[in-house]
Amino acid sequence: MRSSRSSIPLILALAAAVLMAARPAPGADPRLEAAKREGKVTWYTSVALTTAERIAKLFESAFGVPVAVNRTGSQRVLQRVLQEAQAGIKVVDVIQTSDAGHFVLLKSKGLLARYIPAGTEGFPAAFKDRDGSYLGWRATLSVIAYNPKLVPAAEAPRSWKDLLQPKWKGKLVKAHPGYSGIIATGMLALVKEFSWDYFRQLAKNGPMIVQSANDPAQVVASGERPVAADGAEYFLYSQRKKGNPLAIVYPAEGVPLVISPTAIARDAPHPAAARLFTDFIFTKAVQQLMADREGLYVPHPEVTYPADKPKLKDLKLLQVDAEELESRNQELKRTFAEIFGV
Numbered sequence: 001m002r003s004s005r006s007s008i009p010l011i012l013a014l015a016a017a018v019l020m021a022a023r024p025a026p027g028a029d030p031r032l033e034a035a036k037r038e039g040k041v042t043w044y045t046s047v048a049l050t051t052a053e054r055i056a057k058l059f060e061s062a063f064g065v066p067v068a069v070n071r072t073g074s075q076r077v078l079q080r081v082l083q084e085a086q087a088g089i090k091v092v093d094v095i096q097t098s099d100a101g102h103f104v105l106l107k108s109k110g111l112l113a114r115y116i117p118a119g120t121e122g123f124p125a126a127f128k129d130r131d132g133s134y135l136g137w138r139a140t141l142s143v144i145a146y147n148p149k150l151v152p153a154a155e156a157p158r159s160w161k162d163l164l165q166p167k168w169k170g171k172l173v174k175a176h177p178g179y180s181g182i183i184a185t186g187m188l189a190l191v192k193e194f195s196w197d198y199f200r201q202l203a204k205n206g207p208m209i210v211q212s213a214n215d216p217a218q219v220v221a222s223g224e225r226p227v228a229a230d231g232a233e234y235f236l237y238s239q240r241k242k243g244n245p246l247a248i249v250y251p252a253e254g255v256p257l258v259i260s261p262t263a264i265a266r267d268a269p270h271p272a273a274a275r276l277f278t279d280f281i282f283t284k285a286v287q288q289l290m291a292d293r294e295g296l297y298v299p300h301p302e303v304t305y306p307a308d309k310p311k312l313k314d315l316k317l318l319q320v321d322a323e324e325l326e327s328r329n330q331e332l333k334r335t336f337a338e339i340f341g342v
Helices: 007-022 028-036 051-062 075-088 099-110 181-194 196-203 213-220 233-241 273-282 282-292 322-327 327-342
Strands: 041-045 068-071 095-096 135-141 145-146 171-173 207-211 248-250 257-263
Touching: 028 051, 028 273, 041 051, 041 075, 041 273, 051 068, 051 282, 075 095, 075 181, 095 273, 099 181, 099 257, 099 322, 135 233, 145 213, 145 322, 171 181, 171 213, 171 248, 181 196, 181 248, 181 257, 181 282, 181 322, 207 213, 213 233, 233 248, 233 282, 257 273, 273 282, 322 327
Parallel strands: 041 068, 041 095, 171 207
Antiparallel strands: 095 257, 135 257, 145 248
16 A cells, blocks of 8 residues: 555654644644643544554644544444533543434534634535534445455355345344444445345344444454455455455445544533644545555545545445434434344
């Protein structure tokens, strides 16, 4: 891939330079000085822990402000934010999940600060909230995957409906929409495409149910179950790059596109650091790093992608409106539990 370990100092230097180019020297920049006085930024995120820690270290190296990373599944991030708000606890600065519906809910409750990060004016409309309360930071796909050591390519599933074949009984793994925003979004896209009957038939093949959208990659690579009925494409891609036996399938019927927003909490205890961090993660340098090293799609229009990543324009994308995702959230959890028993 394009980025290497030795390129990281250059990347963070470029990102920091972008933020400071139109301002006074870093030592005189009032926001940077305020961020340093605040002492840290607290980030609740659902992105893979390795990705979150890498971004956090880059930010701290660039600006000298530590990032307290709290990584868990999207639904748990939302639950924690809501519980803390109800209790009057002010801890979180930056909120990021893989469920765009969460941000519709948080915005409706007045829990988000309006902020438009520097340099994002030309980002695609699909990534933007019209009021500037949140912005899509990254995107991935929910895909099928299999272990090529256990499943020959000629016999591997090539479509969502292939997973319904009896030969896959006891051989599938599937993630949970009550934990993962990627899976909730992907499932709603497939419900809209095929109806709930698709999942009723899938349940007959007895898939192993795991939590995170990243878990299927590990289950399939280990051989515990040879086929993933869904999962986060970016994590599958990065694990395959590390040598794990994983092959990714982009079904021709359509691939759910999952846009993952980020926002600053209205009562962020470190607001200057939160704004600086938010600007940083949207710089071209950091967005390019995410595309190169993490296998993610990003909103920055100038970012290029590795040659072995499919271009979004070449795929049939299944997209879900954030408002509908929020309004059908309980239906997704309830019906999934009824069908799969978990």
